[in-house]
Amino acid sequence: MSTRTVLHEADIARALTRISHEILESNRGPHGLVILGIPTRGVALANRIATLISEFSGTVVPVGALDVTMYRDDLHRNPTRAPQPTSIPAGGIDGAVVVLVDDVLFSGRSIRAALDAIQDIGRPAAVRLATLVDRGHRQLPIRPDFVGKNLPSSSDERVNVRLAEVDGEEFVTIQGADS
Template sequence: MTARTVLQNADITRALTRIAHEILEANRGASDLVLLGIPTRGVHLARRLGAVLARLDDAPVPVGALDVTMYRDDLSRNPTRAPHPTEIPDGGIDGRTVVLVDDVLYSGRTIRAALDALSDLGRPRVVRLAVLVDRGHRELPIRADFVGKNLPSASSERIFVRLDETDGSDEVTIES
């Protein structure tokens, strides 16, 4: 097994800064924005993105967490998963622009589950998707609006996102 580092700490920071700019451009500012990270690493990325946005736009952007465990379509095929807390910021999501944040976009099934979870919580005006890595191999008609890095990969390869908050270091590696 060989591991290759594709993104390092500085690359991740740069990617998030660029995504923040793109979000502000697409949304014409930070008004009505709500960032929802998908546990576990998506939540940390959402917090970082929120901090960058707050710095760029000089106003705090609400950041929360959206757990999709209970909405997955593969629950009965795997051992029971422990759910994570969902945290919706004060002010809710009704009529807002919600940006879902996740670490890796792969089959698209997690995002499908997230969209279902979202519709049980309220009715956002718009839902966007930001991911750190898009590795392809979609199984559903879903695409990301903001991508940190496109990483064409074989399905046999594994992609690991490590973040300071959970893993003690910042890097994205690909193992084959």
């Protein structure tokens, strides 16, 4: 099986616009929102979503980054990247509706780690999950609230997200195991 592109730049932009509107609608406006991206690409997506929400609502939405590396339960099996900085907006997250943003939702382990990390930072009123791609194969009972694209895939396939801010190009591909 070869590599195929499943989202192009315009598709990603449309998905993020839709997600941003859905977040605003479910929250009944921008007040009390805090958007936290999970490094690396989740941070770029979180910044875009916060910008879109601010454009739509006229209200600046706090945005930050939440590194979950040291909270993962699979560090002993999976080599991982070096921890990235966590940056929480000045107002903190206590009492806020926190929207976690990640690029791909797969097993759910990153999100479980993010929930543990949030507990160490504060006590939000609620935590929601936005993901650009939901590919299934959950190992934990985690479900996204906002999804750009559901992408059924085989567990041996690889979903690659490329974003302009991180990679200099923008698309999502799915790659077969033998590619």
